[in-house]
Amino acid sequence: MTVAMGSLLIGLGLGVVVVRRRSVAIALVTTQALVLAAIALRQAGTASDTVAGLALVMRAVALGALFFVAVARSRERQPLRARVTPMVRAGLAVVLILIFTALVPAFGLPSRHAEPVELALVAAGLTCAVTRRSTLFQVLGIVLVENGLALAGIEAPHASSVIIELGVTLDLTLVVGVAALFHLRIFSEFGAGDSAALRSLRD
Amino acid sequence: MVVAAPLLTAAFVIVAPSKQLTVLARASAVATSALALVLVARAVKDAGHPLIGNWIVVDAAGALLLSVTAVVGLVSVLMSASYLQSAHSSFVADGHRDRVYYVVVFVFWAMLLAVPLAGNLGAAWLVVEATTATSALLVGFSGKAHALEAGWKYLILTSLGLGIALLGIAILAAGVPTGEVSGLAWGRLATFGSGRATALSAYLLIVVGLAAKIGWAPVHNWLPDAHSQAPPPVSALLSAALLPTVLLVAWRTERALAPLIGVSAAQRVLIGFGLVSLAVAVPFLWRPMAFKRLLAYSSLEHLGVMALGIGFGTPLALAGVALHIVGHAIAKALGFCAAIPLLAHEPRSARHAVSGIGRTAPALGATMGLSLGALSGLPPSPLFVSELLILAGGFESGRPWPAAIAAVLLALGFLGVAHATIDTLVGKAHRRNMTPLPGLRLVTGLGGVSMIVLVGLTAVAPWLSGSSFVAALVRGLP
Numbered sequence: 016m017t018v019a020m021g022s023l024l025i026g027l028g029l030g031v032v033v034v035r036r037r038s039v040a041i042a043l044v045t046t047q048a049l050v051l052a053a054i055a056l057r058q059a060g061t062a063s064d065t066v067a068g069l070a071l072v073m074r075a076v077a078l079g080a081l082f083f084v085a086v087a088r089s090r091e092r093q094p095l096r097a098r099v100t101p102m103v104r105a106g107l108a109v110v111l112i113l114i115f116t117a118l119v120p121a122f123g124l125p126s127r128h129a130e131p132v133e134l135a136l137v138a139a140g141l142t143c144a145v146t147r148r149s150t151l152f153q154v155l156g157i158v159l160v161e162n163g164l165a166l167a168g169i170e171a172p173h174a175s176s177v178i179i180e181l182g183v184t185l186d187l188t189l190v191v192g193v194a195a196l197f198h199l200r201i202f203s204e205f206g207a208g209d210s211a212a213l214r215s216l217r218d
Numbered sequence: 219m220v221v222a223a224p225l226l227t228a229a230f231v232i233v234a235p236s237k238q239l240t241v242l243a244r245a246s247a248v249a250t251s252a253l254a255l256v257l258v259a260r261a262v263k264d265a266g267h268p269l270i271g272n273w274i275v276v277d278a279a280g281a282l283l284l285s286v287t288a289v290v291g292l293v294s295v296l297m298s299a300s301y302l303q304s305a306h307s308s309f310v311a312d313g314h315r316d317r318v319y320y321v322v323v324f325v326f327w328a329m330l331l332a333v334p335l336a337g338n339l340g341a342a343w344l345v346v347e348a349t350t351a352t353s354a355l356l357v358g359f360s361g362k363a364h365a366l367e368a369g370w371k372y373l374i375l376t377s378l379g380l381g382i383a384l385l386g387i388a389i390l391a392a393g394v395p396t397g398e399v400s401g402l403a404w405g406r407l408a409t410f411g412s413g414r415a416t417a418l419s420a421y422l423l424i425v426v427g428l429a430a431k432i433g434w435a436p437v438h439n440w441l442p443d444a445h446s447q448a449p450p451p452v453s454a455l456l457s458a459a460l461l462p463t464v465l466l467v468a469w470r471t472e473r474a475l476a477p478l479i480g481v482s483a484a485q486r487v488l489i490g491f492g493l494v495s496l497a498v499a500v501p502f503l504w505r506p507m508a509f510k511r512l513l514a515y516s517s518l519e520h521l522g523v524m525a526l527g528i529g530f531g532t533p534l535a536l537a538g539v540a541l542h543i544v545g546h547a548i549a550k551a552l553g554f555c556a557a558i559p560l561l562a563h564e565p566r567s568a569r570h571a572v573s574g575i576g577r578t579a580p581a582l583g584a585t586m587g588l589s590l591g592a593l594s595g596l597p598p599s600p601l602f603v604s605e606l607l608i609l610a611g612g613f614e615s616g617r618p619w620p621a622a623i624a625a626v627l628l629a630l631g632f633l634g635v636a637h638a639t640i641d642t643l644v645g646k647a648h649r650r651n652m653t654p655l656p657g658l659r660l661v662t663g664l665g666g667v668s669m670i671v672l673v674g675l676t677a678v679a680p681w682l683s684g685s686s687f688v689a690a691l692v693r694g695l696p
Binding site for chain 2: 119185
């Protein structure tokens with residue numbers, strides 16, 4: 016993987032952390048997933064690698080469609096204000112990326128750029144899920160984490176399996192599908208896809 | 219077959235006539251659990267020779283969890299009709315409610331049955347993740363605001379946790395020389411070649427990630443909410459089957475990676491989670507709390523005890539773990555099933571602590587008392603014996619301090635739950651709904667069977683640590 020490609024993937028991830036509009040964030044995550052699929056297909060050496068790459072394409076398209084349907088059915092008068100400002104969110108994501116890169120030892124991917132990119136996407140996803148109030152942004156955080164992990168599958172020699180890739184695609188689509196259902200019910204119950212409304216159960 | 223049977227049932231439920239749903243679900247549940255128990259019997263009979271493949275493994279530990287999941291699943295399906303009869307709201311339209319409920323329950327049960335049989339870490343992760351989507355739907359099934367909140371927390375927190383675990387798995391996959399899925403087979407994880415520090419990082423990521431799904435403190439926030447808001451038969455499956463089943467994945471990972479990272483380091487992580495979970499659970503067990511929420515915090519305590527036993531790792535401790543998993547499953551499933559008639563008898567019990575149930579509904583009170591008494595570790599509960607075995611295992615393994623701290627925390631936990639038991643049975647009683655309670659006859663019968671099994675478990679406990687079954691647990695997978 017080239018430095019430019021890695022930078023593009025991280026930039027798209029950080030974009031999701033800072034942008035305000037849900038539709039823009041969905042476009043960024045979908046683009047990131049398609050870039051990953053393109054890398055996988057370009058590096059595919061066997062038929063099973065190609066199938067695994069196609070699974071990534073399928074996943075990107077399916078999740079993008081699910082997210083856009085969820086947005087279309089839950090129109091907000093104005094975007095939710097997050098608990099923390101975009102600059103602070105970006106700062107938190109960068110700090111978490113540095114912590115991850117410092118703490119996790121090299122795990123032996125052939126491309127020396129791939130490991131920090133993978134960790135950066137996981138860190139960006141965690142930051143997005145934890146700091147955003149919008150329910151859809153929290154799910155986008157999970158997808159960012161999974162995109163980072165997909166990169167490990169692409170870059171590790173023989174580490175990925177078609178069945179595992181297809182399984183992860185199916186699992187992630189199921190999770191996002193269920194999350195979209197919850198988002199729509201939360202929207203109709205509370206008038207907004209706002210996780211701040213989900214804090215009544217406490218001991 | 220064991221996994222296919224509930225999946226086929228889910229498919230049949232989609233097309234079956236509405237009036238036949240309950241009969242179909244119950245008959246299929248009996249068949250599924252019978253198939254699973256036949257497999258368990260074979261595994262236990264030949265515990266020294268586990269069946270091992272790249273995708274499927276049938277060993278002693280797997281058989282233990284398979285039996286628990288089979289029995290708790292059967293009980294949950296049997297009790298589901300009573301829940302559906304008494305439920306007033308749902309996530310889905312009324313006309314499709316029962317059908318959707320049974321389809322999702324059977325798919326969830328199928329995924330749960332697949333976890334102990336998963337022959338490699340990648341497959342285990344996939345089926346654990348698949349349980350998340352299905353069980354989240356069930357947690358939010360009532361469609362009420364609190365259920366949506368609980369389901370959402372559960373979905374997001376456990377998905378993030380499993381994402382962290384997958385990062386650990388990806389690190390392992392990059393470092394095993396054989397490549398493909400066979401490299402992630404339990405027995406081959408020790409061939410990881412990227413060094414101890416990297417293996418330790420991967421292990422920590424996997425265990426911390428799974429901890430969010432197991433419900434270990436401090437990543438347990440979803441657990442009390444999900445258990446208290448899910449339909450009671452689903453709460454039984456979550457607490458008695460899902461949590462210990464995911465614990466098995468952490469246990470197998472610990473056994474597989476211990477040669478690389480050091481047995482002591484691997485075990486210390488589990489002991490740490492065990493002690494923290496106990497310490498966090500105990501204060502909540504002392505507070506007056508809604509019945510299902512109390513059972514949820516009890517799950518936190520008991521999963522902590524199991525983590526301690528696995529962390530101590532001696533034959534005594536592992537005998538205690540085996541006994542604890544089975545005893546906890548029976549007592550907890552009974553408790554959650556008793557919540558169905560309880561919620562009809564005293565609707566306030568959904569949000570508030572209850573008292574004097576034994577005065578107004580003696581059969582229901584006795585069942586709840588049996589569940590709480592067993593969970594508190596009141597002799598002759600098998601959980602009393604299992605906790606003794608685990609503590610003895612702690613001293614035997616040369617870890618007197620964790621064992622001593624656990625003993626104090628368990629004593630405090632016992633006092634908390636014992637107080638709740640007494641209050642539930644003979645505390646001050648209010649005016650209550652005295653109409654026939656849904657599922658009471660079934661719950662009372664279940665209570666009778668549970669009592670016999672619990673006493674039977676206590677009776678066999680002294681011989682357990684020297685058995686070939688526990689020897690197989692100690693050996694683990696080759």
